[in-house]
Amino acid sequence: MTATRKALVLFMIIMFxxxxxxxxxxxxxxxxxRFRTSxxxxxxxxxxxxxxxxxxGKPSPLVYDVTSYGADPSGVSxxxxxxxxxxxxxxxxxxxxxxxxxxxxxxxxxxxxxGGNYLISRPLQFPVAGRGNLVIHGGTLKASNDFPVDGYLxxxxxxxxxxxxxxxxxxxxxxxxxxxxxxxxxxxxxVVNSLRISIDNCYVTHFTSNGIxxxxxxxxxxxxxxxxxxxxxxxxxxxxxxSGTAINLMGNDNSVTDVIIFSAAIGIMVSGQANTLSGIHxxxxxxxxxxxxxxxxxxxxxxxxxxxxxLDFTGIVAEDPVQLHISSSFFLGDAYILLxxxxxxxxxxxxxxxxxxxxxxxIDIVQLDQQNGAFKEVDQVVIDRNNVRGMKLKAxxxxxxxxxxxxxWIADLNSIFVFPNLIKRVQYTFIAxxxxxxxxxxxxxxxxxxxxxxxxxxxxxxxxxxxxGNSF
Numbered sequence: 038m039t040a041t042r043k044a045l046v047l048f049m050i051i052m053f054x055x056x057x058x059x060x061x062x063x064x065x066x067x068x069x070x071r072f073r074t075s076x077x078x079x080x081x082x083x084x085x086x087x088x089x090x091x092x093x094g095k096p097s098p099l100v101y102d103v104t105s106y107g108a109d110p111s112g113v114s115x116x117x118x119x120x121x122x123x124x125x126x127x128x129x130x131x132x133x134x135x136x137x138x139x140x141x142x143x144x145x146x147x148x149x150x151x152g153g154n155y156l157i158s159r160p161l162q163f164p165v166a167g168r169g170n171l172v173i174h175g176g177t178l179k180a181s182n183d184f185p186v187d188g189y190l191x192x193x194x195x196x197x198x199x200x201x202x203x204x205x206x207x208x209x210x211x212x213x214x215x216x217x218x219x220x221x222x223x224x225x226x227x228v229v230n231s232l233r234i235s236i237d238n239c240y241v242t243h244f245t246s247n248g249i250x251x252x253x254x255x256x257x258x259x260x261x262x263x264x265x266x267x268x269x270x271x272x273x274x275x276x277x278x279x280s281g282t283a284i285n286l287m288g289n290d291n292s293v294t295d296v297i298i299f300s301a302a303i304g305i306m307v308s309g310q311a312n313t314l315s316g317i318h319x320x321x322x323x324x325x326x327x328x329x330x331x332x333x334x335x336x337x338x339x340x341x342x343x344x345x346x347x348l349d350f351t352g353i354v355a356e357d358p359v360q361l362h363i364s365s366s367f368f369l370g371d372a373y374i375l376l377x378x379x380x381x382x383x384x385x386x387x388x389x390x391x392x393x394x395x396x397x398x399x400i401d402i403v404q405l406d407q408q409n410g411a412f413k414e415v416d417q418v419v420i421d422r423n424n425v426r427g428m429k430l431k432a433x434x435x436x437x438x439x440x441x442x443x444x445x446w447i448a449d450l451n452s453i454f455v456f457p458n459l460i461k462r463v464q465y466t467f468i469a470x471x472x473x474x475x476x477x478x479x480x481x482x483x484x485x486x487x488x489x490x491x492x493x494x495x496x497x498x499x500x501x502x503x504x505x506g507n508s509f
Contacts, residue, residue, distance in 0.1 A: 099127070099130060099131060099143070099144055099145065099146035099147065100146070100147045100149055101123045101126055101127050101130075101146065101147065101148045101149065102123075102149050102151055103116070103119060103120055103123045103148065103149065103150055103151060103153070103155070103176075104151055104153065106119040106120070106122045106123045107119040108120055108123070108153065108155055109153075109155065109156070110151060110152070110153025110154060110155065110176075111153070111154065112153075112154035112155060112156045112177070112179060113156070114156065115156055115157065115158050115181065116155040116156055116157060117157045117158050117159055117161075120155060120157065120161055121161060121164070123148050124148060124161060124163065124164070124173075125164050127143065127146045127147075127148050127171060128143070128163060128164065128165050128168045128171070129165070130143060130146055131143075131144065131146075132144065136169040136170060136208045136209060137169070137203060137204075137205060137208050137232055138202070138203060138204075139167050139201055139202040139203025139204070139205075140167055140168065140169040140203050140205065140207070140208045140232075141167055141168050141169065142169055142170050143168055143169065143170045143171045144170060145170050145171075145172065146170070146171050146172070147171075147172045147173075147174065148171070148172070148173045148174070149174065149175055150173070150174065150175045150176025150177070150178075150215070151175060151176060152175055152176055153176045153177070154176070154177040154179065155176060155177065155178055155179070156179055156181050157178055157179070157180060157181065157184070157190065158180075158181040158183055158184055159184065159185060159188065160185070160188040160189050160190065160191070160192040160223075160227075161178070161190060161191050161192060162192040162194065162195075162196050163192070163193060163194070163195050163196070163206075163207070164195070164196050164197060165195055165197055165201070166195035166197070166201040166203070166206045166207070167201030167202070167203045167206070167207075168207055168210075169207060169208035169209045169210065170208075170209050171209075171210050171211070172210075172211045172212075172213065173191070173210075173211070173212050173213075173215070174211070174212070174213045174214045174215065175214050175215075176214075176215065176216075177215070177216040177217075177218065178190045178191070178215065178216070178217050178218070179218040179220055180218065180219050180220040180222045180223065180243075181220070182220065182222075184219075184220060184222040184223060185222070185223060186222050186223050186245065186246075187223055187246070188222075188223040188224070189223060189224040189225060189226060189227035189247075189250070190217045190218075190219060190223075190224070190225055190226065191212060191215075191217070191225070191226045191227070192226075192227045192229075193206065193207055193210060193226070193227060193228045193229060193231055193234065194206060194227060194228075194229035194230075205230055205231055205232045205254055206229060206230045206231050206254070207231040207232070207234065208231065208232040208233050208234075209232075209233050209234070209235070210231065210234050210235070211234075211235040211237065212226065212234075212235070212236045212237070212239060213235070213236075213237040213238050213239065214237075214238050214239075215238075215239045215240070216239070216240045216242075217239065217240070217241045217242070218242055218243050219241075219242070219243045219244040219245065220243050221243050221244075221245050222245065223244065223245060223246055224244045224245075224246040224247045224248060224249075224250060225239075225241035225242075225244050225247070225248045225249055225264075226239075226241065226248070226249045226250070227247075227249075227250045227252070228249075228250070228251045228252070228254065228257050229252045229253065229254070230252065230253045230254040231254040231257065232254055232255065232256055233256045233257075233258075234251075234254075234256075234257040234258070235257075235258050235260070236249060236257070236258070236259045236260070236262060237258075237260045237261060237262070238260070238261050238262060239262045239263075240262065240263045240264075241262070241263070241264045241265075241283075242264070242265055242266070242267075242268055243266065243267075243268075244264075244266055244281050244283075244301075245266070245280065245281050246281060246282070247281065247282050247283075247284070247285045248264040248265075248266075248281070248282070248283040248284060248301070249264070249283070249284045249285070250285045250287070251284075251285065251286050251287060251288050251291055251309075252287045252288060253287065253288050254288050255288050255289045255290035255291065255309075256290050256291065256292075257286075257288065257291045257292075258291070258292045258294070259284065259291075259292070259293045259294070259296060260293075260294050260295055260296070261294075261295045261296070262296050262297075263296070263297045263298075263299065264283040264284065264296065264297070264298050264299070264301070265283070265298065265299035265300035265301065265321070266279055266280065266281045266283075266300045266301050267279065267300045268299075268300075269299060269300050270299065271299070271320055271349075273300065276300070276322055276323065276326055276328075277322075277326040277327070279300050279301055279302050279321065279322045279326075279328065280301070280302045281301050281302060281303075282301055282302065282303040282304075282305075282306050283298040283301040283303070283304050283305065283321060284296070284298070284304070284305045284306070285305075285306045285308075286305065286306065286307045286308065286309050286312050287308050287309055288309040289309045289310045289311050289312070290309075290310075290311050290312070291309065291312045291313075292312070292313045292314075292315070293305060293312075293313070293314050293315070293317060294313075294314075294315045294316050295315070295316040295317075296316070296317055296318075297318045298317070298318070298319045298320070298321045298330075299320060299321065300321055300322065301321040301322065301328075302321070302322055302327070302328055302329070303321070303322075303328070303329050303330075303332050304317070304319035304321040304328075304329065304330045304331055304351065305317065305319070305330070305331045305332070306332045306334060307331070307332070307333050307334065307335065307341055308334045308335050309335065310335065310338055310339075310340045310341075311340045311341075312340075312341050312342075313341075313342045313344075314331065314341070314342070314343045314344075314346060315342075315343075315344050315345050315346065316345050316346060317330075317331070317343075317346040317347070318346070318347040318349060319331065319346070319347070319348055319349060319351050320349035320350060320351065321351060322351060323350040323351055323370070324350065324351050324352050324371070324372060324373075325350075325371075328351045329351060329352065329353075329354050330348045330349075330351035330352055330353060330372070331343060331346075331348070331352075331353045331354070332353075332354045333353070333354065333355040333356060333358065333361065334356055335356070336356040336357030336379040336380060336382070337357050337359055337379075337380065337382055338359050338360070339355060339357075339358045339359050339360055339361045340359070340360045340361075341355075341360075341361055341362070342361075342362045343361075343362070343363045343364075343366060344362070344363075344364050344365050344366065345365050345366065346366040346367075347366065347367050347369070348366065348367070348368045348369070348372040349369050349370060349372065350369060350370035350371070350372055351372055352368065352372040352373045352374060352375060353374045353375070354374075354375045354377060355374070355375070355376055355377065356377045356379050357377070357378065357379045357380055357381070357382045357383065358376060358383055358384075358386050359382060359383070359384045359385055359386075360384070360385040360386075361385070361386045361387070361388075362386075362387045363387070363388045363389075363391065364387065364388075364389050364390045364391060365390055365391065366391045366392075367391070367392045367393075367394075368391065368392065368393045368394070368402070369394050370394070370395065370396070371395040371396055371398060371400045371427075371428065372393070373393070373400060373401060373402050373403065373404055373428070374388060374402065374403045374404070375404050375405075375406055376403065376404070376405055376406070376412075376455075377405075377406040377409075378405070378406065378407045378408075378409050378410055378411065378412050379409055380410075381409075381410050381411060381412050381413040381414060382412070382413075382414045383412050383414065383415050383416075383418055384414065384415075384416045384417055384418070385416075385417045385418075386417070386418045386419070386420070386506075387419050388403060388419070388420040388421075388423070389419060389420070389421055389422045389423065390422050390423065391423045391424075392423070392424055392425075392426075393423060393424070393425045393426070393428045394425075394426045394427055394428070395425075395426070395427035395428035396427055397427045398427075399428075399429050400428050400429060401428070401429045401431045402423060402425055402428050402429065402430060402431055403420055403431045403432075403455050404431075405455065405456070412456065415456065415459065415461075415505065415506055415507075416506065416507050417506060417507055417508065418433050418505065418506030418507070418508065419433060419434070419506060419508040420432050420433040420434075420455055420506070421433065421434045421508075430453060431453065431454070431455045432453050432454070432455065433454070433455055433456070433504060433505040433506040433508065434502065434503070434504050434505075434506075434508065434509075435448075435450035435453045435454055435485075435501075435502070435503045435504075435505075436500075436501065436502050436503075437449075437450060437487075437500075437501050438498060438499065438500045438501070439489075439498070439499045439501070440497075440498045440499075441496070441497065442494065442495070442496040442497075443494050443495075444490055444491045444492070444493060444494045444495075445480075445488065445489070445490050445491075446488070446489045446490075446497070446499040447486055447487070447488050447489075448486065448487040448489075448499070448501040448503070449485070449486050450485045450486070450487065450501075450503055451484070451485045451486070454485050454505055455505065456505050457485065458483065458484050458485060459485070459505045460482040460485060460487065460503050460504070460505060461504055461505060461506065461507050462503065462504040462507065462508075462509055463479055463482060463487055463501065463502070463503045463504075464501075464502045464503075464509075465479065465487070465489055465499055465500060465501045465502070466499070466500040467489065467491070467497060467499050468497060468498045468499075468500075469491075469495045469496070469497040470495070470496045470497065470498075471495065471496060473493065473495050475491040475492055475493045475495050475497075476491065476492040477489060477490065477491040477492070478490060482503070487501045487503055489501070
């Protein structure tokens with residue numbers, strides 16, 4: 038017989054006895070009221086069972102409440118030792134096999150911050166490597182005034198290798214529902230040589246180095262989070278002094294999705310390959326103050342996709358971009374894309390289907406920085422199908438029609454083209470009026486001017502499409 042059924046039988050016996058004992062001294066209305074009250078009380082008891090406790094010989098739930106280790110949820114006293122003790126117990130707790138080779142499966146153990154504010158004086162660095170399937174969630178961590186300036190509040194790099202045989206330090210560690218206040222001393226989160234780490238619904242602020250740093254490893258996912266060195270909502274009088282980097286990706290195959298970056302010198306720095314940035318809103322520091330929304334610092338092998346993002350008064354810089362895709366994004370406040378030559382290589386670049394809005398200052402939506410030398414190798418580059426308002430449209434595909442009565446037609450595409458003196462492909466249509474059938478040919482493409490000539494003078498219209506990047 039189940040516990041619920043036993044409780045129901047016992048309740049009916051008690052009610053039967055109560056009716057017989059008190060029936061002669063109770064009114065019908067009073068009996069009904071007492072019966073209804075009893076039902077409500079019984080349902081309340083059954084619907085709110087006590088917290089589960091382990092039966093003898095069975096393991097307890099793997100939830101480590103930090104206050105039970107002596108952590109102070111008011112943020113007055115230093116909770117470093119208590120939090121590290123909880124982390125140590127979780128990492129050395131019960132396990133169930135392995136994830137990636139050499140990564141012990143902790144079974145989804147949770148370190149519960151219980152909605153508290155905790156002051157820490159040194160990084161919460163994991164003491165051992167080779168662990169996975171762990172969650173830290175639900176509270177606030179704040180650096181003390183003597184926190185090391187080169188440290189990170191949460192540090193996923195082991196203080197000891199403990200003989201781990203894994204090629205990675207950690208796998209499937211989840212950090213969620215956290216507010217991390219670096220107190221202008223160091224950074225927020227560091228992830229080193231780890232696999233499939235999830236940072237979800239976190240608010241990282243007051244960092245001086247990096248809000249989140251990912252070094253080597255791969256597949257760290259940063260989602261639905263907010264980062265800013267200073268807590269502001271734009272138009273901050275100290276914006277020109279913002280420093281630090283909100284997210285620094287120094288590894289491969291990572292993803293940043295639905296993230297707001299509201300103050301930092303650089304919003305996202307990428308120096309690893311095959312990363313995806315989607316749904317990013319950067320208003321970290323205006324380009325006019327020296328800020329950059331997204332900086333791609335991996336010349337020669339970019340392999341980065343930036344889609345559905347919002348660059349708000351701050352733009353994108355890409356060094357020697359190779360396999361770079363930027364699309365379906367919005368650039369506001371004269372924000373633009375700067376392609377910077379390091380070794381003069383640009384290959385496999387798509388900048389398409391974006392919107393640009395500016396202040397009618399004639400700023401180009403795509404610009405070149407060739408201080409280190411011109412781009413000498415340009416191939417498979419498509420900058421096209423973008424729309425502008427209050428800025429100057431630039432593209433690698435130019436289209437123009439020229440009318441005239443003569444033997445030469447010149448389409449000057451310098452105002453639209455991104456690269457100076459570069460045309461790789463030309464298509465044209467020659468439409469002559471009247472009854473003549475002149476011979477005509479493409480004669481010259483130097484200085485971004487397409488010259489079409491005919492053997493006789495005729496009234497004609499020439500439609501020209503020219504390409505700088507071998508896109509057709």
